[in-house]
Amino acid sequence: MNALLFERPVWFATGPLVLEEEAQEMEDVTYHRPVLAAEVVELLAPRPGSLVVDATCGDGGHSEAILGTGADVLALDQDPEAIQHATDRLARFGRRVTFRRANFRHVDKVLDQIGIATIGGALLDLGVSSRQLENAQRGFSMMRNGPLDMRMDPQNVVTAASIVNNYTGEELTRLFRDLGEEPAARRIASLIVKERKSAPFEETLSLARTIEKVVGRHGRRHPATQVFQALRIEVNDELGALAGGLRILTDRLEPGARIAVIAFHSLEDRIVKNFLRDRSREWLDRPEWPAQRRNPEYDLKLITPKPVEPGEEEQRANPRSRSAKLRVAEKIE
Ligand SMILES: C[S@@+](CC[C@H](N)C(=O)[O-])C[C@H]1O[C@@H](n2cnc3c(N)ncnc32)[C@H](O)[C@@H]1O
Known part of the structure; x- marks a missing residue:
């Protein structure tokens, strides 16, 4: 068992965005368990x-x-x-x-x-x-704060932040809809475009909070799940x-x-x-x-x-x- 992931209780850094059940699942993950x-x-x-x-x-x-x-x-x-x-x-x-x-x-x-x-x-x-998901510094998790990165290959130029801060509202809408299958794609894109005028998005939790403002919380799935999926797919093609x-x-x-x-x-x-x-x-x-x-x-x-x-x-x-x-x-x- 890899003790590294027990170094800090992961749910502390996540604030109110973490659901109790999700935190329990995250706590249970010690290393990547091969599926099937x-x-x-x-x-x-x-x-x-x-x-x-x-x-x-x-x-x-x-x-x-x-x-x-x-x-x-x-x-x-x-x-x-x-x-x-x-x-x-x-x-x-x-x-x-x-x-x-x-x-x-x-x-x-x-x-x-x-x-x-x-x-x-x-x-x-x-x-x-x-392991990638659990490491906040990689920026894949909407539940722990870290740079808005999401690159599997750190040599890639495109990051999640570069997409969120530079795509037009139309491009973001299409991305969230096509790669995230997110029904509120347009409204989320509009709020991002509005909020980034005062300060660019640089961290995962600030983006997750913006999405939550639009979508609210329903069920046990994090409201930013689909947008984060879309960004990850795009960043890594x-x-x-x-x-x-x-x-x-x-x-x-x-x-x-x-x-x-x-x-x-x-x-x-x-x-x-x-x-x-x-x-x-x-x-x-x-x-x-x-x-x-x-x-x-x-x-x-x-x-x-x-x-x-x-x-x-x-x-x-x-x-x-x-x-x-x-x-x-x-x-x-
Ligand atoms: C689900 S994990 C694989 C876990 C692995 N089967 C195990 O038993 O530990 C997926 C891995 O694929 C890598 N990956 C994803 N897309 C890739 C690509 N296009 N080329 C190379 N590696 C990729 C990721 O960096 C990640 O480490």
Whole structure:
């Protein structure tokens, strides 16, 4: 167990924005617990000695489980802190695990650099880790004060603050609506534009309070959840990276190897679902075509026609797992 996260009681710094139940959940999180770890290993079914790309290694929990099967791992993360923690955790596996700090949208370059043409499996466990979320200085949390940052890769130029303070009201509205599915997008954007005239937004809690003024509090979900989600997706171009990463990793799979993806919200799950469906359809049909045509991209077989979700026990033990959806497909021979 990692004692670091017990250094300070997290709910003290959050003021009235924290709900008691949420604070309890946060207190329970000590490090990132890999979601659906047993299911990932079973469905990915890596062959011993093959090389699996863990494209989002985070704290290294899934990598550890994959290494336990006898497969080797290429562990990527765009966050240097994640790479550091995973390197320490997995040191005992020696040369069976290789680490690279990289965005998975550039995995082609990494594989070329280490001279790997095809891979024996790939895992994408999307979003942020509990460790990133819990560290107020990273700016992901609407419940603890920190800089309005939200970059997974600290070398990126765009931060949440630069978006909030520079996008037009129209751009903010579109962002909150399209990437946050926030019904009050326009009203929130208008208040942000008004308030930033007196002072730019620099901290997470000042933005969260502005959103709360518009939306109020209903239920146990924090009112800023959707806007924070939208900002995080935009800062890290998460949907663009996902579309690119899925394609490259799938192209690199050797026949019989599988790709597993865990999504945590509907926007990313839709991209995964559509991608796997499009590549696993042998025939295409359109009303204007005289006959069906063979799909030139057909190279996958769906292993999970329906997504796998965590059972009640996992959801209770790890509340972050609640929205997880795992989809798996296999490269056809
Ligand atoms: C949910 S966590 C993964 C946790 C990990 N499976 C474990 O067992 O600890 C997601 C991780 O993916 C990383 N990440 C997200 N998008 C990425 C991208 N496009 N390229 C590389 N890493 C990414 C984040 O920095 C974060 O550390």
